[in-house]
Amino acid sequence: MKTRVHLLLGSLGAALIAFALASPRVIAADKVDPVADAKAFQNFFFQKFPNVKHEDFVNGPYSMNEDMKRQWQEKEEFPPYEFALDAGKEMFATPFKNGKTYADCFPNGGIGIRQNYPYFDTKEGKVITLELALNRCREANGEAPYSYVKDEMASLTAYMAYTSRGKLMDIKIPDDPRALAAFENGKRYFYTRRGQMNFSCASCHVQSPGERIRAETLAPALGILNAMPIYRSEWSGMGTTSRRFVTCNSQTRAVPLEPQSDEYRDVEYFLSYVANGLPISGPGARP
Amino acid sequence: MTTTTGPHPTRRLILQGAASVALLGLGNLPFAAAPARAAANDKYPEEAFKQKREADAIKALYGRTAEPSDKVKLDAPEIAENGGVVPISVTTTLDKVTSISFFVAENPFALAASYKIPDGTIPAVANRLKMARTTKLVAIVEADGKLYSASKEVKVTVGGCGG
């Protein structure tokens, strides 16, 4: 039995090493430079898709395929996330048992601030995402937290995203080594292959955006979170950023981590930061 | 629904009062069915929605066959973004339109939706339908008692890479 395992590992190892040597890039010195990373990241997509307008990247697959863009624009006349939006607005206005509302937890009453999330909390030394902040607000006011992958959370983030529509993503990295580490950790997660399919987020969203995986056209990684939360026809329901990360993992046959684990918060931090300057377009409708 | 004694004696004869004469035994001769009567009939076409095949559903709903016409403009995607939500619309330049219906051939039940178009309503409809798999989509317009159709193929597959 032992020999069979080694054979299997040997072949996998050989394939991986061969791939690593074949790739042209030289591994440069490892100083974390988010500004340079963001510039390189954006230029990669601007050069790879010269005729896609920069702000269009936030429309995911629809920036890659005219026929699907038409189907999408038709649906946008009366979008399927309309109900989640109304529910979110109502929830935002409904006070907790202690009389407070979400508006008391957020700057500017929670209106028009989604473009600053996630942010790095220097006291806690960790990335705080919008979904996490909402649940913390609930718990601070004696309410039970919502599931990160279910409709209530999606309705709240849909409404907050809607109030920020058109504002440019504006994520800050404070001069704090832990913030740089979180950014780097998110970047590593983004490029790390996982699951039996041996895909990383980049395998699909950097190497082959615009191409199809069966019926779906792959979205470019640039601005991929700007439309969150999204109503997906495939789920015939709303999906938060957490739900998207968890389902992407299981698609590659990797066991998902707990929603809002550090890795997910950091990769959201990385992806949002490199999309700075692109407009918020949430809530979105996707295939 | 126009009344005619087709081969199926069981088909319910819908008596529309003294004015209409049940033309027995004259088969499918097209005759001017008063548009108001088709619109007034609000009954839900149970029978037609039960038919599996497209041809049977058309017969159950309208009692006769349609002829393709370029006056019926059917707009549907070539590749459906998702089989669960396929935006489909139809417009027509025909006049005296009384009904518009959609048939998805490869669905378990072909008839998807049927709309009654009273006088004064523009003969055009947009809606979102489900499609089980790659299929022929047929839109039928009933205008001045006759049936006109347009059809198109829509490709449908699942999404995602694995799971």
Place this chain on the structure above:
Amino acid sequence: MKQSLSLALLLALSLAPSARAANEADYKAAYAAAEAASKEAAGMRNQWTVTVSALAAAKKAADGGDFDRAVAAAREAEALAKASIFQAVSEKETWKAMEIR
């Protein structure tokens, strides 16, 4: 010479039990090895869904008394767990190859 001898011995040993039908003891040993590897993979936060389902299949087969299938499934689970561990280890560096610079 000595080295190839031990290899042959190892081969003979590993093939020996499958000559006769596997029994519960074989299953327990194979399952324990698979579970250890799976725990290690989970510890590295790089578990595969197919490892989990192979382990479950092994347990189900064993509960049904089909120890041959149970041992085979446990071995497959172990191999998958080990592959996911290898993936996590090698990716520690190879991810940089894909990074946009």
Place this chain on the structure above:
Amino acid sequence: MASSIRVRATSNGDITEVQALIQHPMDTGLVKDSKGELIPAHFIQQLKFECNGRDVFVADWGTAVSKDPYVKFSFKGAKKGDEIKISWTDNKGGSDTTTAKIA
């Protein structure tokens, strides 16, 4: 509880364009839930739009209409401020109705 029907009716000239989005599962009865049991069919069968005392649009729907169904049509003979009454019934006897003013 907010109505399950969202309507947008806009008029330009003599033509009024009506869009409706209705919150309804539209279950076909052919889908199994996570426990492997069939989810019973539950879908809107008839949707009616009335304006100025007459039907302006009647939809007969089967199980192939998408979840949270959407429909768009236009009609003549109404003006800004007129009221449209929308009502639906489903195969389980459920129903809902609402009215909307033409903008």
